Amino acid sequence: MFYKMKYKISLLLLFAFILNSCQDENERRIAENKKEAKKKEIIFNNIDKGWSFIDEPINEVSEKNVNDWKEWGEFLKELDGKPKKTIGAFQKKSAAIAKKAMALNNNIPAQFNQPQIRSRISILITKVKMMDLFIHLDKIPDEKVTFLIGEINKELISLERQMDKIVEKSKIPQEEGESDFLRMLDTTRAIPNSMPPIDKNLPKVE
Template sequence: MKYRIALFLLLIFVLQSCQNENEKRLAENAKEAKKKEKIFNNINKGWTFIDEPINEVSEENIKNWAEWRDFLKEIGDKPRKTIGAFQKKSAAISKKAMALNNNIPTQFNQPQIKSRISILITKIKMLDLFIHLNTIPDDKVVFLIQEINKELISLERQMDKIVEKAKIPKEQGEEDFLRMLDTTRAIPNSSAPQVPIQPTDQNAPRVE
């Protein structure tokens, strides 16, 4: 009889322990789900890229520069519903950003533009890295989106400056002056009189 009572009490203890473990697990799952929901909401709220051209030059590039057009289209297509969707979108944006190094229009194929593209790519890669971590630092993700927008504005303004500068007419003689400064393109002055070299007379008297 005592054995049965002890076995019964042991069974109750085991069932109680299992119930407590289940409750603890459910509480932890609920806490984790709430945390993920907060991260998702923060990222969803902060995921706003400047996908519209800020000037006519950038708008014109959409027509003539396929990589620029594809990039703006990619960042303008906002993901929905899950963190996984944002992770896929981040990877796609990173790929499109890398392609900006290809087929840069001739007038923009300059160090000022290339350096800004490089900075833009770096920050997009950081965004892609952070959003794929097991514990996503949502504040850093939102901050990087803001930084990426700043780099986009800087890049488009630099494009505009290059175009505006090209419109300024050069003063007369300025191009010749610039060519003179370029020593690699210097051309000997053929108009200068040439002093003929007199042949040496072997029979002429020598002065000792």
């Protein structure tokens, strides 16, 4: 009888220990989930606060390109609007922006299909792709994402200003005689640099 009682007490104590352990584990899990939710909320709020792109043309040239250069217009249009409610919405928007950015290499107007424009487009694409990469990580570095948004805006301004410079330069009339000089320069370049070898059998003039 004594041993039975002792056995029951042991079982009760074991059951109480297991129950208490489970309760502690649940409380720990709940605390961790709350902590993780708080982190995600902070990340979301930081990205939401920093998500502001320059989606409007900054000069007449850029505004004209919205109509003349389809890919440019679609890219600026994609920058417009801010996702709401979830980080997943920001991730989806970021992926769409990256896709439109990569398309900027296509159908560049002849006037702007120059190294200084292409290099700026390349830098812009790189920074957009970096932003898209960071925002899709499991642990999102929100500070890097918001920093890159600022960098993307800087590249947008740089690109649009360069477009404007090219247009303004094309409007400057050539000085009188400049076109003739340039044609002469091209003709000079076309002349071979070396003279044909002298025939040694030709008679010498004494």
